[in-house]
Amino acid sequence: MSATEICLDFLECLGPDTSSSVFVLLDDPADLVRVSAVSRSWRKFVIANGFSKSLCSRMFPEISNLTHVVEASSTVTSEAGSSSCAEWKSLEREHKVYCYLRHSIASNFREGDCIFESIRASSTDNFPDESIENTLEPSDQVDMRPSYWSSEGRSNPDASETLTYSLLSKLCVINEIIIQPFEAYFQPGNPIYSARTVRFRMGHSRLALETSTVIESQVATGDNYEWTYVSPEFCMLQENTLQSFKLPRPALCIGGILQIELLGRVQVQEMDGLYYICVCHVEALGHPLTPHLDVDFVDGGQEKILRWQQPQTPHSFRWYALRERIRHLRPILGNLLGRVESDSDEEPQDVI
Structure with a gap:
């Protein structure tokens, strides 16, 4: 045979x-x-x-x-x-x-912060001084002033808050979230307004423009989002440190929206007896999958179409490198713009 x-x-x-x-x-x-x-x-x-x-x-x-x-x-x-x-x-x-x-x-892409911009917070105590935008600053002080987001005060310690961000791409792999609670060094006893636990959601908006800050800022609830990933709850320490919340496995965010749920409150403000949550910095560590992969949403997200473009040259990733450089310069530009504004005698104008 x-x-x-x-x-x-x-x-x-x-x-x-x-x-x-x-x-x-x-x-x-x-x-x-x-x-x-x-x-x-x-x-x-x-x-x-x-x-x-x-x-x-x-x-x-x-x-x-x-x-x-x-x-x-x-x-x-x-x-x-x-x-x-x-x-x-x-x-x-x-x-x-x-x-x-x-x-x-x-693929072993260089891991970095995938947050592109803030969208909205469920509540803000003093806007714009304590807005969610401050959580994108790497330091808890900008121009010799404290930089942080603060929720409104609540009498119920179980009241939760959310911080919502758009990511660099509609398709991102997220490995861990970094959160730093804020220590109010200007208050008696230097209280730290951390949350009790934290949970993360990733997905997309059902609105026509998924990452439009103007539209998203008008959304009062989370009903306009569809979450394709929800993490387990993590305990948050009442410490003024960069706290790492490593996901059980890398999560694929489909839609470019990250929402941080801050569940429960632990610190009362002495002057009014209400519970607050304050955060000075947030990062989402991972990498975007673009430029060759993207996702389209049809009929309010009922259909999610994975779009792929054949890679042609290694130069296709230049856009991402340029975007990263701009993001690394943002804190410096923010400090410079802050100093210019503080030196100006003109009244600040609302930015829409």
Whole structure:
């Protein structure tokens, strides 16, 4: 018997059902790529059964919220077409895009702060002096003045607050959140107005403009958001330090919105006997997946379309590097603008 005659196809021997049970056990995307390269029949089997997407969804359950896949150069989504040829091309596209998505999530990009701008706080005690915008400053003092956000006072220590931010991209991988409670060094006893616990939500807005500060500032509740990731609760220490809240696993934010829930209050202000929460700094450490991956929301977010553009040159990441440089300069620019404003005799004007 020749070697050709005894060469058997693994898939033919086990059958499709048993083969699927074996392939599902693969937990490394690299192994799935290797399996696809064994033969045409193996590659076809992997693509037809959507193993690439299912592996991504197991590793990052948020991915199951994505309904369609589309290439930027194509107008055809991954919905089943009217012919078997169109359907197969759709499956191939989906396989390719989810392989790239998983690679982008796992790539060792330089980790940095992914917060782009603040959107709104559930309440603010003295606006704009104690606004959420202050939490983007790296220091608790700017121009010799305290820099922090403060909630309104509450008599109920269980009252919660939220801080909502937009991220650098609609698709970001977040590993941990950094929060520094504020120590009121100008009050007797230097009280620290921390929260009791903290929880994080990530998702998108149901409004037409997901990251429009003007629109989001008019939203009074969280009903206009859809959260695709919600973290467990973490205990917050009543300390004036940068406290790290490491997520149980990296989370994929689909929609570019991060909301920090500050649950419970621990510190009473002596002058009015009310509970407050104050935060001087917030960071969301991770990396954005753009420029080659994006997500579109249709019908108020009922459909979430993953959009992929074929990488062409390494220069495609220049936009991100430039944006990072601008973000690193923001504290310096803020200090300079603050000094200019304080030296001016003109009345400050509201910025819309």
